[in-house]
Amino acid sequence: MMPQGQTARPAAPALSIRGLTVDLPRGMERRHAVENITFDLLDGQILCIVGESGSGKSVTANTIMGLLPRAILVSAGAIQLGGPDGTAMIGASPATLRSVRGRVVSMIFQDPLSALNPLMRVGEQITEVLTAHDVGTKDWQRQRVIELLTEVNLPNPQLMYDQYPFRLSGGQRQRVMIAMALALEPKVLIADEPTTALDVTTQAQILHLIRDILRRKGMSVMFITHDFGVVAEIADSVIVMEKGRIVEQGIAAEVLKSPSHPYTRRLIAAVPNLTGQDRAAAATVPEDAILKVEGLSKTYRSGSALLGSQRVVPAVQDVWFDIGASRTLGIVGESGSGKSSLGRLLVKLQDCDGGRILFEGRDIAALSDSEFRPLRPKIQMIFQDPFASLNPRSTIGQILTVGPVAHGMPRAQARIEAKELLARVGLDAGAFDRYPHEFSGGQRQRIGIARALMFKPRLLVADEAVSALDVSIQAQILQLLDQIQRETGVSMIFITHDLRVASQICDQIAVMHKGRIVEQGPPSQIFLNPQSSYTRELVAAIPGETLV
């Protein structure tokens, strides 16, 4: 299959891959990381490679850069960089690869913090690229780096030159990475999920920046993502990968409009789209608030007050809201907005500094740990990271029953209830005696949900419960939560950075910014008629609005 875009524009491919097969070490779940893939990246285009985790998209990128781990070998195929008289990357000597990397092709990574050296100033790190390729004199290099920092729209480039990475925000770090990748004006830029770790507003800016630079420099970009929203935003053409194979490729607009492969259709359908509609209430219950939060605040202090080096971070400031029985309140905000701190305050994993949390009329903020213990079963939490939140040394059965047993439920009854719950969250009873590492991320999140439901809680706090999952799994988990709420009448506080997800599941949404709730209302108000300027900014930044 050749991309159909080729006929429209007779451009030469900047990067061409033919029949590439990369083997996985023995004993992995499949034999090939990628199998017989063929595609071209045309000059001046953005090609998106889309797929779920484990589909082989990052392996493809690393193969092109010659950055594969030693245990993974290329067994067949060819990679040609820069047209017919460019470089063949497979089998090239380490010296050739080094000279090509950064100069002809460069890469930006998902996590800009771990990709930057924490002990080196930003300017020095970019200069390093120039020095490694012996370009320019010292003065010229410095000038060039400042030019680059200006180019990626970093504020005050002169000052930025001397900053350490930890002083920068996530978006700024990613801009530095981009500046570094652009230092030698490569023909091809490979971007491996560069915006996945970023907030929506920052993501929108970075996507805009990449697009912009591509236009100015005439580069080609290979953009790896799992999010079809991003594809809709920037791609010229698109390749869909599943389990190491290309299942569909073509012009972005066409693939998005009429996907031919069922896997593509499923991925596109799974993208949570913004519904400006309010959710139909599960039942007409009397609007009696189960939880009332009044003037809640929490301030983190670190360092020493005596030495005057104290850092004071007001994480949650004067927050008010209430939530009725079997309703869902979404708390939306960017990272650092205090939404996770708020969640931890509600389940009392942390103590607040001020305000009241009225749960069924009783102020739980004032209770001590031991006074609150009998109430814990009523307020449960679903955690963000399905890998870290289950004890790796406990079986699923132990994980589910340990809480109820500690609160006095007979062991036999707990086992029976746990097995029933496993069926309810869509796992078979055989899971009971297995260990967490035997399950996929989505399955583990189901186990986490089952654990929270063991107590038949009145209130569930879900802290970014679907953020670590692939979009298709995300949709399943959201559906499960919705179904559970309809069956059990539990109230939910759904904390997320993703407005699209919030719009799917929430009755009410509270937007948090810098520790305060700046706007509160039903989804229809938040998305169609936002009152605060910050909400407006957030809504505008959502990728793939065209994708409805």
Added chain:
Amino acid sequence: MTSAAAPHPARERWWRGRTMRRFLANRLALFGAAAIVLLVLACVIGPGLLPYTSLSIDLRARFAPPFTGSHYLGTDPLGRDVAARLFMAGRISLAVGFAAMLLSTIIGTLIGVIAGYRGGWIGAVLMRMVDGFLSFPSIFLVLALAAALKPSAMMITVVIAATSWMEVARIVETEVRSLREREFVQAGRMLGLSGTHIMFREILPNAIGPIIVAATLTVARAILMEAYISFLGYGIQPPLPSWGNMLDGAQRYLGSAPWLAIIPGAAITIAVASFNFIGDGLRDAFDVRGDHK
């Protein structure tokens, strides 16, 4: 795709797990394990197979070199069979080593887990206690205690354990402090589990790797320590043999009857080196980063 209904991968048994595989790939560690098994077997079965007991005196065969008659490893100045004494001594030395390891691992783990999980002033007090014990020259402490108390195998074990639990405590404390921040521990708190439950049932099983490594290395140290104390005459008292007090009598005859020193010396060296090999092997096997070598 309903991922929830996806088939479960085959159940992994611990002896086929990655840690075990890596340990078995380590020749030196395997050699150590084999040597310890042999040594223990010899000490358990050996005395029964020999014609002499460790205390029977054969006055006509004093200072017999190895392989005279049925004295396979020779005799000592009193005409006692060295092989019989070596195996009996092995029982005592190894038992003291294992018991001291168990005791010090239990103390160290207990203190390490509590200090690591509770933190705050409790943790500070406990860890300063560890520092205090560490800053004492342990060999002098052992000798002082051994001189003050009536020497017996039990007492030696307690004394050795009392001076070697600090390392375990430190290792466990660091491990627990990092595990404490993991989400599954937060989940335990959310479920309303008690602190003791979280410490010993949720966190401790996850710290078992480093504890096993430290325990193995502690056995080696305890055997050495026992040999040292007994050699100086404060430990296991004759006529009961131990590897250490066998050496004590031997130094006077180093020129005329070198086997008296070489044989128990070799036993100590083999035991200590083997335990260290096993410990190193386990450390590498538990270390996930070892995969990228």
